[in-house]
Amino acid sequence: MTAGCDKTILVVEDDIDIRDAIAEVLSDGEYRTLCAANGAVALEELRTARPTPCVILLDMMMPVMDGREFRALQIRDDTLRNIPVIVLSAHAEASVAAAQMNADGYLAKPVDLNQLLDTVEQFCARDPRNKTG
Amino acid sequence: MMDSVRDYALFLLDPSGKILTWNTGAQRLKGYSASEIVGKNFSVFYTEPDRLAGRPATFLAAAAREGRAELEGWRVRKDGTLFWADAVISAIRDRSGRLQGYVKVTRDLTERRNAEEALRISEERLHLMIQSVEDYAIFLLDPSGHVASWNAGAQRLKGYKASEIIGEHFSCFYPPSEAVSGKAESELETARTTGRFEEEGWRVRKDGTRFWANVILSAVRDRDGRLVGFTKITRDITDRKRAAESLAERSRQQSATSGLGIYALQTRDLEAVMVRAKETVRETLGVTEVRILEPGAVAPEGWTSAVLHGPEGGASSFGLVSVFADHPLNDNETAFLQVVANVLSSAFARARVEDQLRRAEREALEERNRTEQAERALNERDEFISVAAHELRTPLTALQLKLQGLERGLSTAPAKASQRLEGAVRQTERLARLVDRLLDVSRISQGRLEMMHEQFDLAALVRQVAEDFREPALEARSPLDLHIADSAEGSWDRLRIEQVLVNVLSNAVKYGAGKPITVRLDVERDKVHIAVQDRGIGIAPEDASRIFNRFQRAASIRHYGGLGLGLYITRHIVDAHGGNISVRSAIGEGSTFLIDLPRFRAGAIAGPQKTPQARA
Numbered sequence: 001m002t003a004g005c006d007k008t009i010l011v012v013e014d015d016i017d018i019r020d021a022i023a024e025v026l027s028d029g030e031y032r033t034l035c036a037a038n039g040a041v042a043l044e045e046l047r048t049a050r051p052t053p054c055v056i057l058l059d060m061m062m063p064v065m066d067g068r069e070f071r072a073l074q075i076r077d078d079t080l081r082n083i084p085v086i087v088l089s090a091h092a093e094a095s096v097a098a099a100q101m102n103a104d105g106y107l108a109k110p111v112d113l114n115q116l117l118d119t120v121e122q123f124c125a126r127d128p129r130n131k132t133g
Numbered sequence: 134m135m136d137s138v139r140d141y142a143l144f145l146l147d148p149s150g151k152i153l154t155w156n157t158g159a160q161r162l163k164g165y166s167a168s169e170i171v172g173k174n175f176s177v178f179y180t181e182p183d184r185l186a187g188r189p190a191t192f193l194a195a196a197a198r199e200g201r202a203e204l205e206g207w208r209v210r211k212d213g214t215l216f217w218a219d220a221v222i223s224a225i226r227d228r229s230g231r232l233q234g235y236v237k238v239t240r241d242l243t244e245r246r247n248a249e250e251a252l253r254i255s256e257e258r259l260h261l262m263i264q265s266v267e268d269y270a271i272f273l274l275d276p277s278g279h280v281a282s283w284n285a286g287a288q289r290l291k292g293y294k295a296s297e298i299i300g301e302h303f304s305c306f307y308p309p310s311e312a313v314s315g316k317a318e319s320e321l322e323t324a325r326t327t328g329r330f331e332e333e334g335w336r337v338r339k340d341g342t343r344f345w346a347n348v349i350l351s352a353v354r355d356r357d358g359r360l361v362g363f364t365k366i367t368r369d370i371t372d373r374k375r376a377a378e379s380l381a382e383r384s385r386q387q388s389a390t391s392g393l394g395i396y397a398l399q400t401r402d403l404e405a406v407m408v409r410a411k412e413t414v415r416e417t418l419g420v421t422e423v424r425i426l427e428p429g430a431v432a433p434e435g436w437t438s439a440v441l442h443g444p445e446g447g448a449s450s451f452g453l454v455s456v457f458a459d460h461p462l463n464d465n466e467t468a469f470l471q472v473v474a475n476v477l478s479s480a481f482a483r484a485r486v487e488d489q490l491r492r493a494e495r496e497a498l499e500e501r502n503r504t505e506q507a508e509r510a511l512n513e514r515d516e517f518i519s520v521a522a523h524e525l526r527t528p529l530t531a532l533q534l535k536l537q538g539l540e541r542g543l544s545t546a547p548a549k550a551s552q553r554l555e556g557a558v559r560q561t562e563r564l565a566r567l568v569d570r571l572l573d574v575s576r577i578s579q580g581r582l583e584m585m586h587e588q589f590d591l592a593a594l595v596r597q598v599a600e601d602f603r604e605p606a607l608e609a610r611s612p613l614d615l616h617i618a619d620s621a622e623g624s625w626d627r628l629r630i631e632q633v634l635v636n637v638l639s640n641a642v643k644y645g646a647g648k649p650i651t652v653r654l655d656v657e658r659d660k661v662h663i664a665v666q667d668r669g670i671g672i673a674p675e676d677a678s679r680i681f682n683r684f685q686r687a688a689s690i691r692h693y694g695g696l697g698l699g700l701y702i703t704r705h706i707v708d709a710h711g712g713n714i715s716v717r718s719a720i721g722e723g724s725t726f727l728i729d730l731p732r733f734r735a736g737a738i739a740g741p742q743k744t745p746q747a748r749a
Contacts, residue, residue, distance in 0.1 A: 015527050015531070016608070017527070017531040017556075017563065018527060018531045018534075020531070020556070021530070021531040021532075021534040021535050021556065021560075022534060024534070024535065024553070024556070025534050025535075025537070025538040028538055028541070037608060037609070061523075063643055063646075090522070090523045090526035109526045109527070109530040110526055110529040110530040110532075110533040111530055111533065111534060112533070112537070113534055113537035113538060114537075
């Protein structure tokens with residue numbers, strides 16, 4: 001289980017209330033939650049976190065480094081490229097943005113809890129590290 | 134020899150008048166051959182009346198008595214036709230003086246006689262003609278200038294009858310001043326020396342009235358060159374002169390109105406056109422007073438006016454152009470005044486149309502501006518709604534997750550429930566605050582943002598708000614550095630000032646790029662200075678002025694959420710306190726927001742009070 005993702009989720013979101021709420025509900029679902037207030041913090045987190053998360057929930061609008069920049073840098077990084085990204089956006093064009101950023105899925109705010117848990121579950125189950133266990 | 138003479142009838146008579154001989158000339162002249170006539174009495178050549186009157190015998194007797202007699206008169210040819218004959222009969226006497234007979238020479242003078250007759254008739258006709266000419270005064274002057282003849286034209290023109298004027302000196306036809314100056318004599322002298330004098334000038338009638346005359350004075354000399362007098366022909370050309378003068382006047386007026394018309398076309402300044410029109414009328418008519426009157430105004434008594442007709446002959450006029458002249462205006466002058474009025478009318482009409490055009494243009498422009506403003510406002514509103522929706526979704530997202538989690542966890546982990554509910558309540562509070570900001574904007578735009586003044590310590594409030602921000606600031610890695618005066622008592626709206634501090638501090642944290650944030654508060658006698666300085670992304674100079682406007686932000690919405698209302702509301706709150714907010718900033722170096730607030734309201738009484746917003 002050392003290589004397994006251990007059901008770790010990275011939440012990149014500048015709004016502390018949303019971040020807390022997501023962390024709260026995910027912890028109910030027995031997920032481990034990593035949090036970052038913007039893309040720059042998230043990259044830092046990813047480079048130090050062990051185990052690496054099995055999915056990233058990524059907000060679009062954030063100070064310092066927004067979702068798009070983060071995604072661009074993540075893809076350039078061989079060690080991080082394969083971590084799936086779910087775009088989290090309040091904008092009507094969330095699906096379009098997700099496609100443009102080559103993300104793996106999207107969740108529109110306000111996020112439905114069941115949808116959130118289903119999506120997270122799906123990506124964690126898909127993670128090869130969990131299959132070996 | 135006598136026979137061969139062809140041009141004269143030459144023959145002998147015996148003492149009784151019987152024809153003794155006959156020559157070729159006689160045969161040609163009278164038509165008889167010698168055999169027919171020799172032996173007959175010469176009285177056959179006379180007309181019946183002459184014969185009855187005994188003229189042939191008388192003629193012979195005269196020749197016998199005088200030795201020679203000559204007689205002109207009509208004679209009869211053989212064929213009965215008449216010819217005018219000049220006959221000379223000479224008596225022939227022998228040495229003792231006894232009458233032997235006569236020699237008679239007759240010439241045919243018909244042609245000469247006819248010519249003389251024609252001349253006589255012609256002279257008579259000329260005389261009659263001159264007498265009857267009425268359009269010209271034609272008369273003779275004697276060498277000293279006294280009137281010698283008079284015709285009908287002279288009588289009609291000058292008013293004198295022949296009996297009144299013949300013998301008078303012609304200088305009485307001149308105006309008195311010229312008569313005195315000897316003009317008449319000098320003209321006579323010119324005609325005398327050069328043969329002719331012609332001029333145009335004023336002459337006077339018998340009744341004293343004047344007329345403009347064309348005068349030709351010609352010297353008349355006899356065959357020997359002696360001056361016998363002068364003919365004088367005078368014509369009244371007053372009408373012609375008047376017509377020429379009128380033409381010249383019209384031409385002068387036309388050139389004046391043309392000049393005015395061109396000027397009116399070239400200038401758009403109606404006042405200048407009016408000044409020029411008045412000048413034109415003054416100079417052309419030689420009047421001193423010209424006025425342009427408003428529609429409905431009445432010209433003073435004794436003034437002459439022309440109407441400035443309205444466009445397309447409409448009933449309304451643009452007024453009058455009026456002049457005061459010392460003489461009644463003639464037709465030309467009246468027409469000229471009307472033309473000036475017409476030029477003015479067109480200038481007025483054009484100015485009116487141009488004015489309408491300009492107004493229409495201005496209205497169109499204003500309409501376009503209004504439309505653009507409305508469009509801009511709509512766009513801003515649309516953008517704002519989209520931003521507001523986004524902002525509202527954020528607490529809604531948190532709220533929804535918390536409530537759904539609560540619902541799901543009630544059965545499994547009831548212990549967490551109250552904690553979750555607390556969180557949910559916090560989100561509803563956040564939603565309420567957002568809705569409050571929207572209401573503030575609505576109040577500001579309606580001028581209903583009211584301040585509730587109360588006495589409190591602003592330094593304490595700043596410390597409290599800064600304390601509230603300590604955690605979010607640390608989370609953004611921007612430590613707060615406070616330099617706050619011990620106390621700053623004054624009168625403000627506590628909640629609104631708190632709102633201001635929260636706005637400015639949250640901006641500093643949001644755009645502070647994780648660098649330290651400095652908060653200062655300094656107190657003066659009647660003022661408080663607050664400065665919030667970050668060292669973040671900063672604001673470009675071109676954006677610094679608009680960040681206090683509604684829905685404006687300098688930063689990209691991509692990175693930074695928010696309604697874009699914070700600084701707008703902040704500015705209005707500070708304004709309503711009679712204070713001032715400004716920003717000093719540079720890209721990449723951070724921003725410093727400076728807020729000056731008066732400590733007390735001018736003439737204010739301590740205690741809570743309503744203050745209507747100073748500016749909407």
